[in-house]
Amino acid sequence: MTDTSKLFCSFCRKSAAEAPSLIGGPGVHICGVCVKTCNAVLAGLPSDGFGGWDQLEEDALLANLERSQSAHEAARAVLQQQIDELRRREVSWARIGEAIGITRQAAWERFG
Ligand SMILES: [Zn+2]
Structure with missing residues (x-):
């Protein structure tokens, strides 16, 4: 479970x-x-x-940081899984980079 x-x-x-x-x-x-x-x-x-975040006191904002970081890491993991699947299908770094608005080199450095 x-x-x-x-x-x-x-x-x-x-x-x-x-x-x-x-x-x-x-x-x-x-x-x-x-x-x-x-x-x-x-x-x-x-x-x-x-x-909005401007509605929260500093302590509440600080208490939310860990959850925001977890959310960011989860979204990053989903992005990496999608890119891993594209690479498994032998899609080029140039096409992956183009799809997310970065260069081939930047895509490889960030996700390779
Ligand atoms: Zn909710």
Whole structure:
């Protein structure tokens, strides 16, 4: 069984304990509250949206840094998996670099 103690919503940063209905995607999770917010936005209804970082006190911002870093690392891992699959298919570094707006050399150095 998966250890969910370190999972958190990629949008509001609530932990699995704070937001027990987390839904997973490739490198991301979303909680039920954020799903409801998304549904309201998609339906054109008013919503509270997602608060900006400027709404948080310094201690709350500092407490969020580790989760932000984890989210960044998870997104980076997904990107690397996609690039690894492209390389397995022998797609050139030039095409990969072009797809993400960097040079062939930069793509190889960053992901090779
Ligand atoms: Zn959330």
